[in-house]
Amino acid sequence: MTVRTETFEAHLRMLSAQGYHIVPLADVVKWIEGGPDSLPAKAVAITADDGHRSVFEVMMPIVLRERIPVTLFIYPSAISNASYALTWDQLRALKRTGLFEIQSHSYWHPNFNTERKRLAPAAFRALAHGQLRRARERLEQELGGSVRWLAWPFGIYDQELMEIAETEGVEAAFSLEGRPAAASSPRLALPRYLMVDACDDRCLGRLLGDIATQSASSGPRNRSVQGAARRAAPSPNR
Numbered sequence: 262m263t264v265r266t267e268t269f270e271a272h273l274r275m276l277s278a279q280g281y282h283i284v285p286l287a288d289v290v291k292w293i294e295g296g297p298d299s300l301p302a303k304a305v306a307i308t309a310d311d312g313h314r315s316v317f318e319v320m321m322p323i324v325l326r327e328r329i330p331v332t333l334f335i336y337p338s339a340i341s342n343a344s345y346a347l348t349w350d351q352l353r354a355l356k357r358t359g360l361f362e363i364q365s366h367s368y369w370h371p372n373f374n375t376e377r378k379r380l381a382p383a384a385f386r387a388l389a390h391g392q393l394r395r396a397r398e399r400l401e402q403e404l405g406g407s408v409r410w411l412a413w414p415f416g417i418y419d420q421e422l423m424e425i426a427e428t429e430g431v432e433a434a435f436s437l438e439g440r441p442a443a444a445s446s447p448r449l450a451l452p453r454y455l456m457v458d459a460c461d462d463r464c465l466g467r468l469l470g471d472i473a474t475q476s477a478s479s480g481p482r483n484r485s486v487q488g489a490a491r492r493a494a495p496s497p498n499r
């Protein structure tokens with residue numbers, strides 16, 4: 262969500278000190294898809310949604326200094342448009358660093374629960390298809406490369422939306438359910454932790470430490486984190 266720079270840097274120091282490996286989100290997706298067992302133990306992926314200017318102004322210098330991979334989920338309607346948002350040139354510069362992966366967060370970040378109440382079923386489906394298709398087309402046109410992942414706006418998804426995403430060629434989609442990703446996690450609803458400033462380095466350490474402990478007790482491979490996924494993880498802002 263929003264964290265102060267000092268909090269983000271404290272998180273990174275804790276991850277390094279505790280032996281976590283910050284991996285590209287692509288490695289997690291490959292692992293979920295049953296690819297090679299290439300994920301190191303204590304693997305963590307970092308994502309940032311919405312494309313605020315601070316990604317370029319504040320986060321990028323830290324990412325370059327630390328050489329860590331980050332995935333951005335962007336909704337194109339804001340880019341080079343909203344005052345708080347990145348520009349397309351900034352996104353291209355971020356991508357050129359080789360450390361930022363840029364993927365879809367729908368076209369204008371609708372609340373699919375609200376839209377479903379407002380629209381007839383066919384109109385809702387048309388909206389959802391259009392949101393995913395237009396976002397992918399615009400991102401590919403502006404930035405090149407291929408867009409195949411989606412972060413659900415507000416983390417909202419359901420079976421119908423997952424089927425629409427599948428039709429639109431989405432290969433992996435991400436929610437905001439605070440639990441570890443497991444080999445058994447649904448490919449179109451992979452959980453993420455929403456990080457808030459109130460969760461300092463010790464809070465994040467506890468959050469991840471609980472997962473690592475569960476994982477270690479149920480087997481040597483980190484595929485066994487699925488055991489931890491079934492229990493409710495502590496809320497990051499508690």
Ligand SMILES: [Zn+2]
Pocket residue numbers: 310311366370414415
């Ligand atoms: Zn968002």
